[in-house]
Amino acid sequence: MYIKDLKKLCCLIYENSIGGDNVPKGxxxxxxxQRATKSNSSTMSRRRLLTNxxxxxxxxxxxxxxxxxxxxxxxxxxxxxLCDYNVIGASVFTGLKNYISLFDGSDPAFWASVKATVKxxxxxxxxxxxxxxxxxxxxxxPMVGRAFFRSLFYLPSIVPAVANSFVWLLLMxxxxxxxxxxxxxxxxxxxxxxxxxxxxxxxxxxxxxxxTGATQVIFLAGLQNIPRVYYEALExxxxxxxxxxxxxxxxxxxxTMFYNLVMGIIGALQVFNASxxxxxxxxxxxxxFYVYNLWRQAFTYxxxxxxxxMAWLLFITILMLTAFVFRTSKKWVYYEGGDE
Amino acid sequence: xxxxxAVLMVIVMLFSTxxxxxxxxxxxxxxxxxxxxxxxxxxxxxxxxxxxxxTVEIRFSNWDGGATLDAYEAAINAFMKENPNxxxxxxxxxxxxxxxxxxxxxxxxxxxxxxxNSDTLLYPLAEEGKLVNILDLIKNDPEFDGSDLxxxxxxxRDPNFMAGYGIGPQNICLFYNPALFKKYGVEEPPxxxxxxxxxxxxxxNAKKLTIDKNGKNALDPGFDPENxxxxxxxxxxxxxxxxxxxxxxxxxxxxADGTATGMDSPEAINAMQKMADLIWVHHVSPTPIxxxxxxxxxxxxxxxxxxxxxxxxxxxxxxxxxxxxxxVAVLPKIGSKAKTVMTAGCLSILDTPKKEAAWEFFKYMCxxxxxxxxxxxxxxxxSVKSGYTEEYLKEMITDKHPANYYESICLPMLDGxxxxxxxxxxxxxxxxxxxxxxALDPVWAGESSYADAIRGAISQLNAEVKGRxxx
Numbered sequence: 001m002y003i004k005d006l007k008k009l010c011c012l013i014y015e016n017s018i019g020g021d022n023v024p025k026g027x028x029x030x031x032x033x034q035r036a037t038k039s040n041s042s043t044m045s046r047r048r049l050l051t052n053x054x055x056x057x058x059x060x061x062x063x064x065x066x067x068x069x070x071x072x073x074x075x076x077x078x079x080x081x082l083c084d085y086n087v088i089g090a091s092v093f094t095g096l097k098n099y100i101s102l103f104d105g106s107d108p109a110f111w112a113s114v115k116a117t118v119k120x121x122x123x124x125x126x127x128x129x130x131x132x133x134x135x136x137x138x139x140x141x142p143m144v145g146r147a148f149f150r151s152l153f154y155l156p157s158i159v160p161a162v163a164n165s166f167v168w169l170l171l172m173x174x175x176x177x178x179x180x181x182x183x184x185x186x187x188x189x190x191x192x193x194x195x196x197x198x199x200x201x202x203x204x205x206x207x208x209x210x211x212t213g214a215t216q217v218i219f220l221a222g223l224q225n226i227p228r229v230y231y232e233a234l235e236x237x238x239x240x241x242x243x244x245x246x247x248x249x250x251x252x253x254x255x256t257m258f259y260n261l262v263m264g265i266i267g268a269l270q271v272f273n274a275s276x277x278x279x280x281x282x283x284x285x286x287x288x289f290y291v292y293n294l295w296r297q298a299f300t301y302x303x304x305x306x307x308x309x310m311a312w313l314l315f316i317t318i319l320m321l322t323a324f325v326f327r328t329s330k331k332w333v334y335y336e337g338g339d340e
Numbered sequence: 341x342x343x344x345x346a347v348l349m350v351i352v353m354l355f356s357t358x359x360x361x362x363x364x365x366x367x368x369x370x371x372x373x374x375x376x377x378x379x380x381x382x383x384x385x386x387x388x389x390x391x392x393x394x395t396v397e398i399r400f401s402n403w404d405g406g407a408t409l410d411a412y413e414a415a416i417n418a419f420m421k422e423n424p425n426x427x428x429x430x431x432x433x434x435x436x437x438x439x440x441x442x443x444x445x446x447x448x449x450x451x452x453x454x455x456x457n458s459d460t461l462l463y464p465l466a467e468e469g470k471l472v473n474i475l476d477l478i479k480n481d482p483e484f485d486g487s488d489l490x491x492x493x494x495x496x497r498d499p500n501f502m503a504g505y506g507i508g509p510q511n512i513c514l515f516y517n518p519a520l521f522k523k524y525g526v527e528e529p530p531x532x533x534x535x536x537x538x539x540x541x542x543x544x545n546a547k548k549l550t551i552d553k554n555g556k557n558a559l560d561p562g563f564d565p566e567n568x569x570x571x572x573x574x575x576x577x578x579x580x581x582x583x584x585x586x587x588x589x590x591x592x593x594x595x596a597d598g599t600a601t602g603m604d605s606p607e608a609i610n611a612m613q614k615m616a617d618l619i620w621v622h623h624v625s626p627t628p629i630x631x632x633x634x635x636x637x638x639x640x641x642x643x644x645x646x647x648x649x650x651x652x653x654x655x656x657x658x659x660x661x662x663x664x665x666x667x668v669a670v671l672p673k674i675g676s677k678a679k680t681v682m683t684a685g686c687l688s689i690l691d692t693p694k695k696e697a698a699w700e701f702f703k704y705m706c707x708x709x710x711x712x713x714x715x716x717x718x719x720x721x722x723s724v725k726s727g728y729t730e731e732y733l734k735e736m737i738t739d740k741h742p743a744n745y746y747e748s749i750c751l752p753m754l755d756g757x758x759x760x761x762x763x764x765x766x767x768x769x770x771x772x773x774x775x776x777x778x779a780l781d782p783v784w785a786g787e788s789s790y791a792d793a794i795r796g797a798i799s800q801l802n803a804e805v806k807g808r809x810x811x
Contacts, residue, residue, distance in 0.1 A: 087442045089468040108800050109774070174629045195629050197782075283781040299439050301771060302464055 081308035088302070098309035110310070112285040113293035116201065116275075120289065121268040123205045128264055129257065132212040136219030137249075150220070157213030165277040168207045169194075194279055197286040204274045204287065215260050222256030223249070254333045262325055266318055290314060394425070396697040398452035401431040401441060402685075407657065411713040419704045426697045445470055445690070453698040455685045456504060458495055458763040459770045462686050463809075466503035472689040474502040477699045484703055488724045490753070492760035495686050496809055506684025507705055508720030510653045511758045512584050513680060513749055514669045515637060520570065520647040524548055524557070529648070529669035531744040533757045536670045536678030539614060546572030546624035549647035558623050565623035572624035574634065575615065575650040577784050579773060583681045583762050585611040589674040593762050593772075598808030601801045603776065604794045611674050612783070612790040620786040628784045638662040652683065653749050656718030660740045667742045668749060680752055681759045708732050718745075721753060728754055760810075767806040775800045 081098055085091035102110050139150050156164065171178045172193035180190040193203045230248045239247065250257075272291040275281050281288035281296075290310070298307035402412060409432055416428045431451050433440050438461045444450050450470065456462040465471050478486040493506035514529055521528050526548050530536060537545070547558035550572035556563045558572065575581050583593065591608030594601060602608055618625040626634060637655055640646040641664050649655075650671060659666055671678055687705060689698045704710050708727035714720040715727075715736045722728055722736070733750055752758045763769045779797035782788035794801075 086464055086468070087446045088465060088470055106803060173633060175633060192629065195632075195785075282778055283785065285778045288778075296774075299436070300460060300774075302438075302442060302461070 077308040077311055080304050081312050083305045085305045085308075086302045087304055091305070094305070098306045099313070101306065102309060102313070109285060109288060109293060113288045113290045116286060116288050117269060117271065117290040119201050120205065120271055121265065123202060124208050124268045124271070125261065125264045127205055127209055128212045128215060129260055131209045132215040132260070133219050133253075133257070135212075136216050136223055137245075139216070139220055140223045153216055154213035156210045159211075161273045162277055164207075164211065165273065168210075169278055172203055172207075194274075194287070195283060197283050200279060200283065200287045204271075204278075207274065208271075215264070218260060219253065219256055222253045226252040251334045252336070255335060258325070258329050258333045262322055265321055265325065269314065269318055269321075395427050396425060396694055397427045397429065398694050398697050398701060399429045399431045400453050400701065401433060401437075401451040402455040403433055403435075403437040404455075404685075405432075405434055407717055407719060408714060411711050411717075414713060415705060415710050418710070419701055422704070423700055426700060428701055450690045450692060452692050452694045453687070453689050453701055455507075456688045458504070458506075458684075458686045458761060459773065462495060462504055462688060463497060463767070465688070465690075466497040466501065470691055471503050472691050472695050472698075473500075474505060474689065474702075475500065477689070477695070477702075481699070481703075488726050489706070490723075490725055492682055492758065492764075493684055493723065495688075495764045498809060504686035504688035505702075505706065505723070506682065506761065506764070507687045507723045508711065508714060509682050509684040509723060509753065510719075510721060511680045511682050511749065511752060512580055512650065512671065513653050514671050515641070515649045515651050515655065515659070516667055516669055517641045517644065517647050517665075518667050519665060520549055520644055524551075528667070529672075531669055531747040533670045533678050533680075533748075533752055533755075537672040539672055539674050542573075542672035543618070543622055543624065546618070546648065547622060548572075550622075550624040563623070568623070568626070570644055571626050571646050572622075573618060573648040573650065574625060574631065574637075574640070574646050575618070576652075577628065577780065578777070579762055580652065580681055580683050581650055582612060582615060583759070584671050584679045585615060585674055587679040587681070587759055588671070588677060593766055594805060594808050596811075598767070598811055599805065601772065601776075601798070601805055603801070604798055607675070609791050609794065612780075612794075614674060616783050616786070616790055619784065627786070628781075638664050641666050653721070654719050656742065656745070656749075657714075659742075660718045668744050670748050670752075678757070679759060680757055681761060682753070683761050686764075712736065721750065725754065765808050765810040767809060768804055771804045772801060775804055 080091060082093060082095055083091040084094045084097070101107060105111075135153055139146065139153065143149075159167075174180055174190065174192050174195055177193070179193065183190050191199050191203075194200045226249065230252070231244055234244055234248060270291050271289050272295065275287045275289045275292040276295070279287045281292055291314070294307050294310045294314070297303045297310060400412070400416065402409075404412070409430075412430055412432075416430055420426065420428055438457060441451070441454060441456075441461060445465070456465065462471075475486075478484055489505060490509070493509055494502050495504040495506065497503045516529055518528060520526075526545050529542075529545075544559075549570065550558040550563075550568060551570040552558075552564040553567040553569050554562070554564060558565075579593070586592065586603070586608045589607040589611035591605045591611060592602040595605070603612070619627055634640055634645065635643070636658065637646070637649055637651060638659050640649070641659070642662070653668075656668070671680055673679075687702060689695050689702055692698070706723045708722050708724065709732075711720060715722060716738050718741060722732065726732070727736075728750065733746060737745055737750075766772065775797055779793050779801075780790075783790050783793045
């Protein structure tokens with residue numbers, strides 16, 4: 001039913017762009033006659049225009065989506081972070097009150113959540129990188145059943161987070177979970193795993209390592225892109241496996257490492273599932289991750305102002321950390337085709 | 341040809357984006373053209389019925405599933421039969437309930453009548469003026485007897501504004517496994533609150549009923565607390581479970597004038613430490629870790645894993661449905677009088693043009709017999725005083741109900757034993773609770789005394805205390 005209007009709109013855009021003076025505006029018949037009678041001189045510009053329209057048209061859904069689902073909500077949340085806003089009532093502008101209330105110590109849960117998240121990030125990012133790199137190195141070697149192992153190590157990544165969490169809840173159960181049974185068998189002291197204040201974060205990191213299939217695949221792709229000639233050259237020069245790893249593999253994989261590091265930091269700072277599904281932030285707020293705390297502010301306390309302020313702090317932190325990693329990357333990331 | 345195709349694609353895309361973003365515009369300014377059937381329908385329902393003989397449509401939002409949802413559906417159908425000019429739609433939102441209701445209200449599309457969480461959404465909505473003062477509706481309705489409502493179930497924003505009413509109230513009681521009492525020669529717990537066990541008797545009996553894998557009970561010097569087969573008592577670690585004992589001890593959640601928490605009073609410390617001692621001193625109750633893997637109460641009782649459990653009365657519905665041999669009794673006392681607390685879903689009317697129709701449905705839902713299926717299943721108790729007549733209760737209590745149901749669960753509702761839900765009168769309850777609950781983790785884990793834990797959290801707790809609604 002809007003077709004008529006839209007056709008009209010297209011005609012108008014068309015007419016304005018070709019500057020047709022003698023064309024009655026908005027007439028579809030004119031549009032048709034015009035097409036038939038216009039001389040060849042403007043064919044090029046017309047074609048370019050149509051290409052432009054088509055280009056913009058194709059990009060439009062994405063642009064609009066980005067605008068309405070990213071830019072507008074971001075702008076709104078930036079505004080609400082300066083307001084007292086509970087969704088149901090009108091927002092009241094309160095300036096920096098939300099930010100100040102986070103930093104002045106009146107909200108100990110905020111600092112507990114910062115502590116838990118920093119602790120998690122510091123442990124999880126290197127652990128995930130090292131583990132997935134090692135697995136990728138192994139899976140890159142020629143061996144029997146390589147395809148099988150590749151699938152096997154990727155498999156945990158496709159298990160839904162909830163199912164995954166419940167399996168780990170059972171594995172880590174201090175009374176009859178498999179891990180404590182193994183520790184007991186080996187004569188090692190048992191752990192309280194996610195039910196202990198000191199062990200909950202390491203346990204969640206340990207659990208996270210299991211689901212690094214995507215990172216492994218990216219490493220694997222990076223490894224497969226390393227030209228064999230380097231290794232051959234090293235062999236000729238008498239290099240051993242250690243040299244191959246340090247002198248070829250690691251420098252050549254550094255861009256992949258860099259990408260995984262950046263993504264890892266972003267992902268770790270936004271960790272949520274484990275505290276939402278498994279621990280509820282406990283015990284004693286030891287796993288109250290930042291985003292879980294943010295979610296609680298927004299959807300349990302309906303304090304959208306404070307939640308928005310927290311989201312912006314996180315955004316700025318991630319931005320600065322990423323910028324920092326980019327800065328240092330010049331020193332340790334090697335690009336084969338890069339400009340020197 | 342290519343050019344035509346490009347133009348066509350542009351038109352299609354423009355069309356699709358326009359159709360997504362501006363459906364309200366087009367339905368508003370295009371009168372005779374092509375009216376979208378979907379739009380006109382929803383427009384008709386939200387604008388409300390003006391003429392008296394037209395059907396009014398209201399939406400009743402709730403989150404329950406299972407038997408409760410079935411009972412809601414049955415109640416709605418029965419109500420619509422009696423009130424043919426009111427059409428009630430059951431808006432069942434099983435997850436993220438608060439978020440969805442908030443979003444609906446923000447979009448000006450609030451359901452007309454809702455079950456609300458008293459610890460989260462209820463009072464913020466009342467404070468924003470989104471709810472109807474039920475006292476006004478009672479005042480304007482000469483047919484309705486306001487004195488039939490139970491005071492403890494009125495969720496009062498302040499003394500002059502009733503934000504909601506607790507329907508299907510419940511309370512906390514003691515469930516027990518008569519077979520184990522018989523087996524170990526322990527006297528069964530009392531049915532009436534005036535005969536409640538004192539704490540020492542309770543602990544003594546719990547010890548007799550806690551049996552390790554060698555068959556020794558917790559009174560035996562050779563008892564092995566690491567390998568317990570049958571626990572004397574289990575209890576939840578949340579406010580409705582510990583408040584009856586705190587109240588019995590003479591303490592309360594807040595101090596008398598509502599300026600500070602009451603959970604650091606000597607009375608509260610006494611009660612809470614006594615509960616923690618059940619786990620770590622007397623070894624009659626499972627540790628938090630052991631509780632994680634305990635089966636549900638039905639199975640725990642049926643397999644003789646548990647002798648007693650301090651639990652919500654609603655658990656009756658599971659136990660009854662599962663055909664478990666069990667009984668209920670009153671909670672033990674710490675001070676001079678035993679206490680329990682009520683819990684309830686809060687039924688509220690939102691401030692919409694259809695609040696009159698919602699009020700009719702509200703009255704129906706409170707009336708005895710409206711949700712009799714839930715009362716007969718053991719899940720709910722009657723919502724109003726007239727539901728507590730002996731005649732009505734006899735009809736409601738089936739032969740599946742445990743023997744002491746009337747004395748231990750129904751009677752305390754009106755005789756002053758059952759205190760109002762803590763969430764109904766504590767301002768800012770959910771935030772206080774979110775400070776208190778993690779602070780108690782080390783207590784239940786046996787890593788800290790209650791007195792130390794509450795001392796460590798006291799400034800945080802008091803920072804969240806914002807007064808009491810009943811004063």
